[in-house]
Amino acid sequence: MRTRVWAGGEEGRVWEWRKVRPAGVAEDREGLDEVPFQERHLRCVWFDPAYRPMDLTTVDGEPVIVDQPGRWNLEAGPDFLDARLRIGTPGRCLNGDVELHIHPEDWIRHEHGADSRYRRVVAHVTYYERRVDPACLPPGTVQIALRGPLRKCPSFSFETLDLTAYPYALRTVRAPCAERLAVWPAERVAGFLETAGLERLSQKTARMRQVIGLQGADQALYEETLAALGYKSNRRPFRLLAQRISRRLLAEESQGDSDRAYALLCGVAGLLPTAIRSEWDEETRRYVRRIWDHWWKFQARHSALILPREAWCLSGLRPANHPLRRLAVAALMFGSPGGPDDEWSAVFRKPVGDWAANLTAGWSRMAPESYWRTRYGFGGQRAVAPVALLGPDRQAAWIVNILVPWAMAAGRWIPAEDAELRDLPVEEANTLVKQAAVNLLGADHNPAIYRSSLCRQGLIQIFSDFCLNQAADCGGCAMRRELEKG
Numbered sequence: 425m426r427t428r429v430w431a432g433g434e435e436g437r438v439w440e441w442r443k444v445r446p447a448g449v450a451e452d453r454e455g456l457d458e459v460p461f462q463e464r465h466l467r468c469v470w471f472d473p474a475y476r477p478m479d480l481t482t483v484d485g486e487p488v489i490v491d492q493p494g495r496w497n498l499e500a501g502p503d504f505l506d507a508r509l510r511i512g513t514p515g516r517c518l519n520g521d522v523e524l525h526i527h528p529e530d531w532i533r534h535e536h537g538a539d540s541r542y543r544r545v546v547a548h549v550t551y552y553e554r555r556v557d558p559a560c561l562p563p564g565t566v567q568i569a570l571r572g573p574l575r576k577c578p579s580f581s582f583e584t585l586d587l588t589a590y591p592y593a594l595r596t597v598r599a600p601c602a603e604r605l606a607v608w609p610a611e612r613v614a615g616f617l618e619t620a621g622l623e624r625l626s627q628k629t630a631r632m633r634q635v636i637g638l639q640g641a642d643q644a645l646y647e648e649t650l651a652a653l654g655y656k657s658n659r660r661p662f663r664l665l666a667q668r669i670s671r672r673l674l675a676e677e678s679q680g681d682s683d684r685a686y687a688l689l690c691g692v693a694g695l696l697p698t699a700i701r702s703e704w705d706e707e708t709r710r711y712v713r714r715i716w717d718h719w720w721k722f723q724a725r726h727s728a729l730i731l732p733r734e735a736w737c738l739s740g741l742r743p744a745n746h747p748l749r750r751l752a753v754a755a756l757m758f759g760s761p762g763g764p765d766d767e768w769s770a771v772f773r774k775p776v777g778d779w780a781a782n783l784t785a786g787w788s789r790m791a792p793e794s795y796w797r798t799r800y801g802f803g804g805q806r807a808v809a810p811v812a813l814l815g816p817d818r819q820a821a822w823i824v825n826i827l828v829p830w831a832m833a834a835g836r837w838i839p840a841e842d843a844e845l846r847d848l849p850v851e852e853a854n855t856l857v858k859q860a861a862v863n864l865l866g867a868d869h870n871p872a873i874y875r876s877s878l879c880r881q882g883l884i885q886i887f888s889d890f891c892l893n894q895a896a897d898c899g900g901c902a903m904r905r906e907l908e909k910g
């Protein structure tokens with residue numbers, strides 16, 4: 425794809441998207457998957473005990489225990505309010521606010537020292553380890569760097585963070601951008617959203633290119649697909665599983681048999697049922713025995729790789745999203761004869777608008793008798809009609825977010841022109857798309873404006889670039905400033 429320009433300004437005026445995007449996006453080129461990240465990523469890491477490293481220290485080497493990371497501040501001022509930390513051994517208590525930056529020098533650059541709202545700061549948490557002159561910080565402020573401890577966590581990647589799962593400012597009054605966009609014709613608004621959508625795809629492709637550079641094309645597609653199959657709750661264990669059972673190992677062990685692939689994935693996931701249940705029907709018993717027969721043979725070689733059951737989030741899941749069912753999709757995709765190299769090569773020769781239908785037909789051909797085509801779980805009632813292994817919405821999400829960026833990054837498919845991407849399959853308008861649409865188009869907008877996949881991608885891009893990091897008054901929004909120019 426070419427450099428994105430935003431065709432939504434005055435006639436004859438085009439803006440390069442990257443000139444409008446906020447500054448502060450960094451890349452850690454020495455690790456952590458080389459994923460671009462923003463301060464918001466660091467805020468999520470600090471806030472969420474699942475991501476915050478246990479072995480934090482101050483830059484002076486004193487251990488840090490976070491009793492309370494603080495309240496996420498959605499207004500101007502420090503990032504977290506009323507945190508409680510214990511520093512050193514025995515721990516001295518610090519109660520106050522926390523400010524985060526990627527670069528330690530940002531404290532000085534942003535002139536926080538002269539801003540009274542930052543007087544209660546007790547901890548300056550940064551990504552990089554450089555030290556700020558303590559005289560510039562409120563007296564007694566500790567400096568904590570995240571990069572070292574994060575790099576010691578092999579499963580951590582900024583990419584695994586779902587930035588939208590954390591607080592963001594909800595707007596109750598019409599946003600300034602909505603005022604401006606309201607007077608544009610619908611086609612012009614759609615064109616503007618499409619341009620943002622192309623930028624999003626371009627960023628996804630660039631990131632995929634980096635992952636391919638680190639892991640190779642086959643492993644990259646496999647690992648990204650498994651992570652996506654984990655959805656929000658189980659992204660991390662799915663990714664870990666893909667790292668422990670690599671694409672190559674899966675291919676060697678499965679020998680083109682998707683049952684063998686499924687047995688290996690479920691066995692190493694630690695999710696295989698340990699006993700045949702009396703209430704199960706005969707078909708389920710036969711299937712579980714068959715999978716166990718394969719797993720017995722793999723167990724001796726791979727038992728050291730088994731994930732603990734606590735790695736998985738299994739409560740509150742819809743049956744169709746249970747990892748045991750999603751692993752059947754992974755086994756089919758990557759453990760069957762054909763798979764990406766044969767079955768999918770044919771798909772890449774078709775127009776992108778036909779990919780979903782062709783893939784669905786391919787899965788059916790590859791697994792006509794799969795147990796999971798009529799079941800949602802072990803021993804569950806047999807469905808009367810076949811159940812899609814990957815529903816149309818999930819498949820559309822996978823095509824848009826994984827397969828297309830991968831195919832472009834790996835050089836397996838390049839659209840003849842950007843307009844071809846207008847035919848991408850359409851993902852469900854999730855809460856993020858809907859919230860972004862309310863922000864930009866007002867509460868009473870017509871959803872038909874963003875019915876295409878590209879427009880929905882554009883809404884997410886604008887939301888991530890601008891709305892996520894703004895206080896409720898949109899005061900510092902660069903998009904707002906650009907729109908106000910006309």
Ligand code: SF4
Binds near residue numbers: 901903
């Ligand atoms: S932050 Fe910017 S893009 Fe988001 S609603 Fe406010 S003005 Fe619009």
